Amino acid sequence: MNSRSHPTSLLLLAVALTIAASPAQAQQRDSLQALKRLTLDQLMNIEVTSVSRRAERLAQTASAIQVITQEDIRQSGATSLPEALRLAANLQVAQVDSRQWAISARGFNGTTANKLLVLIDGRTIYTPLFSGVFWDAQDVVLSDIDRIEVISGPGATLWGANAVNGVINVITKEAKDTPGLALVGGGGTELQGFGTARYGGTLGPRTNYRIYGTGVARDRTLLPNGQGAPDDWHIGQGGFRIDWDASASNRLTLQGDLYDGRSNQLRPGDVTLSGKNVIAKWAHTISANSDVGAQMYYDRTHRDIPGTFGEDLDIYDVDLQQRALLARHDVVWGVGYRLINDRVANSPGLAFLPPHVARQWFTAFVQDELALVAERLHVTLGTKIEHNDYTGFEIQPSGRLNWTLSPSSTGWAAISRAVRTPSRIDRELFVPAQPPYFLAGGPNFHSEEELAYEVGFRRQNGPWLLSLATFYSHYHGLRSLEQKNPPNPSPLVIGNGQDGESYGTELAATYRLSDRWRLRGGYTELRVHVWPNPGSTDTSRGATESHTPDRQLFLYSSLDMPAHLRLDGMFRYLSEIANQQLPGYAELNARFTWQPVAALDLSIVGQNLLHNRHAEFGTPTARRLIQRGVYGMAQWHF
Amino acid sequence: MALLTAITVLASSLLLVQGQSPRTSEYQLKAVFLFNFAQFVDWPPSAAQDSQPPQPPQPPLLIGILGDDPFGSFLDETVRGERVGARPIQVRRYRRIADIEECNILFISRSENERVPDILSVFKNRAVLTVSDADDFASQGGIIEFFTDKSRIRLRINLDAADAAKLTISSKLLRVAEVVRTPRR
Numbered sequence: 001m002n003s004r005s006h007p008t009s010l011l012l013l014a015v016a017l018t019i020a021a022s023p024a025q026a027q028q029r030d031s032l033q034a035l036k037r038l039t040l041d042q043l044m045n046i047e048v049t050s051v052s053r054r055a056e057r058l059a060q061t062a063s064a065i066q067v068i069t070q071e072d073i074r075q076s077g078a079t080s081l082p083e084a085l086r087l088a089a090n091l092q093v094a095q096v097d098s099r100q101w102a103i104s105a106r107g108f109n110g111t112t113a114n115k116l117l118v119l120i121d122g123r124t125i126y127t128p129l130f131s132g133v134f135w136d137a138q139d140v141v142l143s144d145i146d147r148i149e150v151i152s153g154p155g156a157t158l159w160g161a162n163a164v165n166g167v168i169n170v171i172t173k174e175a176k177d178t179p180g181l182a183l184v185g186g187g188g189t190e191l192q193g194f195g196t197a198r199y200g201g202t203l204g205p206r207t208n209y210r211i212y213g214t215g216v217a218r219d220r221t222l223l224p225n226g227q228g229a230p231d232d233w234h235i236g237q238g239g240f241r242i243d244w245d246a247s248a249s250n251r252l253t254l255q256g257d258l259y260d261g262r263s264n265q266l267r268p269g270d271v272t273l274s275g276k277n278v279i280a281k282w283a284h285t286i287s288a289n290s291d292v293g294a295q296m297y298y299d300r301t302h303r304d305i306p307g308t309f310g311e312d313l314d315i316y317d318v319d320l321q322q323r324a325l326l327a328r329h330d331v332v333w334g335v336g337y338r339l340i341n342d343r344v345a346n347s348p349g350l351a352f353l354p355p356h357v358a359r360q361w362f363t364a365f366v367q368d369e370l371a372l373v374a375e376r377l378h379v380t381l382g383t384k385i386e387h388n389d390y391t392g393f394e395i396q397p398s399g400r401l402n403w404t405l406s407p408s409s410t411g412w413a414a415i416s417r418a419v420r421t422p423s424r425i426d427r428e429l430f431v432p433a434q435p436p437y438f439l440a441g442g443p444n445f446h447s448e449e450e451l452a453y454e455v456g457f458r459r460q461n462g463p464w465l466l467s468l469a470t471f472y473s474h475y476h477g478l479r480s481l482e483q484k485n486p487p488n489p490s491p492l493v494i495g496n497g498q499d500g501e502s503y504g505t506e507l508a509a510t511y512r513l514s515d516r517w518r519l520r521g522g523y524t525e526l527r528v529h530v531w532p533n534p535g536s537t538d539t540s541r542g543a544t545e546s547h548t549p550d551r552q553l554f555l556y557s558s559l560d561m562p563a564h565l566r567l568d569g570m571f572r573y574l575s576e577i578a579n580q581q582l583p584g585y586a587e588l589n590a591r592f593t594w595q596p597v598a599a600l601d602l603s604i605v606g607q608n609l610l611h612n613r614h615a616e617f618g619t620p621t622a623r624r625l626i627q628r629g630v631y632g633m634a635q636w637h638f
Numbered sequence: 639m640a641l642l643t644a645i646t647v648l649a650s651s652l653l654l655v656q657g658q659s660p661r662t663s664e665y666q667l668k669a670v671f672l673f674n675f676a677q678f679v680d681w682p683p684s685a686a687q688d689s690q691p692p693q694p695p696q697p698p699l700l701i702g703i704l705g706d707d708p709f710g711s712f713l714d715e716t717v718r719g720e721r722v723g724a725r726p727i728q729v730r731r732y733r734r735i736a737d738i739e740e741c742n743i744l745f746i747s748r749s750e751n752e753r754v755p756d757i758l759s760v761f762k763n764r765a766v767l768t769v770s771d772a773d774d775f776a777s778q779g780g781i782i783e784f785f786t787d788k789s790r791i792r793l794r795i796n797l798d799a800a801d802a803a804k805l806t807i808s809s810k811l812l813r814v815a816e817v818v819r820t821p822r823r
Contacts, residue, residue, distance in 0.1 A: 036716065038670075040810060040811065043674070285786070
C-alpha cells in the first residue's frame with residue numbers, strides 16, 4: 001500500500017521543486033516599487049507572528065499558513081470558534097452535535113483528534129487526556145479576536161509535541177483596541193439565544209483594560225431517526241485583559257477567563273463543565289536586534305459526564321524565549337516547563353488507571369534562519385527537544401527553505417519530523433473499569449512519528465492573495481488496537497502497530513473585486529492511508545484514527561451594498577467520509593446586514609440553508625443531524 | 639487525477655510570478671517609511687525652497703543618517719530616481735553632528751542612543767525632521783519615533799517638536815501615528 005503511493009507523491013514534489021527552482025532574475029526595483037505603492041495603513045500592517053514565533057510577513061512565511069481576520073469572522077456570521085474555523089480551507093471542520101466538534105488539519109480527524117495544537121493568546125488549550133481539544137469549553141468572544149492564524153503541517157520545532165499536523169493560533173485584540181461599551185445579542189431557531197457585553201477603558205496613561213461577559217444557548221440536534229437528541233446546551237463565560245506598556249521596551253499583559261456550561265445527554269444526569277485560567281506575559285526589548293518574552297499561566301478545567309467519566313485538571317505552564325539578530329542569522333530559542341495534575345473520576349464502563357496523575361514536560365527549542373542569499377534565499381534550521389514522563393526525550397527537527405520571489409511572492413519547501421507523544425488515553429484507558437478487561441491500556445504505547453515533506457507558494461499582490469501548499473507525510477507507529485494474547489480477541493491493548501501516509505494539496509485565494517466586493521475560496525484534496533505493520537493484529541485500516549473527506553471546497557462572498565446593506569454568503573462542500581459511510585454534503589450560510597448608523601448593526605443569518613437536516617460526522621447509528629437554523633442579531637458599539 | 643490537478647494548479651500559479659526581489663526586512667520597511675515622510679511633511683520655504691518657480695534645478699531633499707547605518711543599501715535604492723515635487727532625494731551619511739550640513743530629514747541611528755538629548759538640542763527649532771528608533775525618542779523631543787508593537791512598525795509623533803521645527807505634518811500621517819507632546823519639566 002505504501003509503495004503504491006510514494007512514487008506519485010515524490011513525483012509531485014519533484015515537479016514542484018523543479019518549477020520552484022527555475023532560474024529568475026532579481027529585479028529589486030519591482031519589489032521596492034511594490035512596497036512604495038502601499039499606503040501608510042498597509043505599511044503598518046504587514047507582519048504576522050506565529051510561524052517562527054516572531055515577526056514575519058505573511059507572504060514570506062515558509063509554511064502553509066492561512067489567516068482568518070476579524071473582518072472575515074464578523075462577516076461570516078460565525079457564532080462560535082469552530083464555526084469561524086470553517087473559514088480556513090486548510091482545516092477539516094465537522095459539527096458532531098450541539099456542543100462537540102471534530103477539527104483537524106491534514107486528516108486524522110475525530111472527536112478525539114490528537115495531532116493539532118491550538119493556542120488562545122499563547123495558552124495551549126489541548127487536554128492531556130487525549131492530546132486534543134474540548135471545543136465546547138472554548139467560548140472566545142468572536143468580536144474581540146484580532147485574527148486566527150491557521151498553519152497546516154508540522155509546527156513541532158517551535159510549537160511542541162502536539163503540532164504534528166497543524167497549529168491554530170487565536171490572537172485576541174489588545175485592550176486598547178476594544179475601547180468603550182459594546183453589546184451583542186440575538187437568538188433564533190438552533191442558536192436559541194446569545195449575548196455579549198464588553199467594556200474597555202484605561203487604568204492610567206499606559207494601561208488599558210477590558211472586561212466581558214458572554215453566554216449562549218443552543219438547541220438540541222436530532223438522532224438519526226429524526227427524534228430530538230437530548231443535547232441542548234448552554235455556557236456562560238466572563239473575563240478580562242489588561243495591557244500595561246510599562247516603558248518603550250517593556251510590556252506586560254494579564255488576562256483571564258471563567259466559564260460554566262451544561263448540556264443534556266442520553267444518560268441520566270447533565271454534562272457539566274467549568275473552568276478558569278489566567279495568563280501573565282512580559283515582552284522586553286533588549287536592543288534593536290534582540291528581544292525576550294516570558295509567559296506563565298494556570299488553567300483549570302472541570303468536566304463531569306455522569307455515567308462515563310469526570311475530570312479535574314490543573315495545568316501550570318512557564319515559557320521563555322529570546323530572539324536575536326546576528327549578522328546573517330536570525331536566531332530564536334526558548335525553554336518551557338509544563339506540569340499537569342489530572343484527577344479522573346471513573347465509571348463502571350471505563351477507567352483511567354491510575355485515576356490521579358501528575359506529569360511534567362520540559363522543552364527547549366532553537367531555530368536559526370540564515371540568509372543564504374541576503375533578502376532572497378533563506379534557510380531555517382531548528383529543533384525542539386522535549387522530555388516527557390512517558391517516553392523520555394523526543395527530538396523534532398525541521399528544515400525550511402524560503403525563497404522570496406518578490407515582496408509579494410514566496411516559494412517555500414520544508415522537511416520536518418514531528419511526534420505525537422502519548423496522552424492518558426493511549427496508556428491508561430481501561431474498559432470496563434474492572435477485570436476482565438476488554439481494553440487493557442497501552443503499557444508499551446510510544447510516540448507516533450511523522451516525517452513530512454511540504455512545498456508551497458504564496459502570492460499577495462493588490463487584490464489577490466493566493467496560497468498553495470502540497471504535502472506528503474509518512475507516519476510510523478500510529479495508534480492501533482492489538483490482541484494481547486492472540487488469537488484471543490480480547491483483551492485488546494493499545495499499541496503502535498500501524499503506519500500511514502497522507503498527501504494532498506491545499507489551495508486558498510482571496511480576491512477583492514472592488515472595495516465593496518470580496519471573494520474568498522478554498523479547495524483541499526487530501527488522501528489518508530493507514531495500514532497494519534507486520535505482526536499487528538489491528539485490521540481497522542485507520543477506521544478508528546482518521547475520519548476525513550477526500551476533498552472540500554468553500555466559497556465565500558462578501559458584498560457591501562448601497563443603503564448601508566450588506567450580503568454575505570458562504571458555500572461549502574465536503575465529500576463523503578468513507579469509513580463512516582457518511583455521505584458528502586453541500587451547505588450554505590447567508591447573512592444579511594443593515595447598518596442604519598455606524599454604531600448599530602442589525603443582521604439576520606441563515607445557517608445550513610440547503611437542507612432541512614444533515615450530518616457532518618459519525619457512523620450511521622452514532623451520528624447527529626444538524627438542522628437548518630435562522631437567527632437574528634443586533635450589535636451596538638458606544 | 640487529484641494529483642494531476644494539483645500539479646497543474648501548482649505549475650500555473652508559479653508561472654504567475656513575475657518580479658523577483660529581496661524580502662522585506664525591518665530596515666527596508668523603515669526606509670520606505672522615510673521615503674513616505676518626505677511626501678507627507680511640508681518644510682517651511684526657508685529650508686525647502688518653494689516649489690513654485692519650478693524651472694531651474696531644485697535643491698535636493700536631503701535625508702541624513704547619523705551614526706551606524708542600519709539601512710545598508712535599502713534607503714538608497716528606495717529613493718533612487720524619486721522626487722518630492724520637483725526635488726530629487728539624496729542620502730547622506732554622517733559620523734558626527736558637526737558634519738551635518740543642511741538636511742531635511744535626519745535619521746538618528748540606535749548607535750547614538752546615549753547621545754539623543756545632545757543631538758536633539760542641536761536641531762531644536764531647526765526645520766529638520768528628526769526620526770529615530772531610539773528608545774523614548776519622541777518623548778525626549780524627537781519628532782518621529784519608530785517603535786515596534788506586536789511585530790508591526792508603529793509611529794509616535796511629537797507634535798510640539800514638529801511645531802517648534804515649523805514642520806507641517808499631513809493629517810494622513812498623523813492619523814496612523816500615536817501623537818505625543820513634550821513633557822513639561
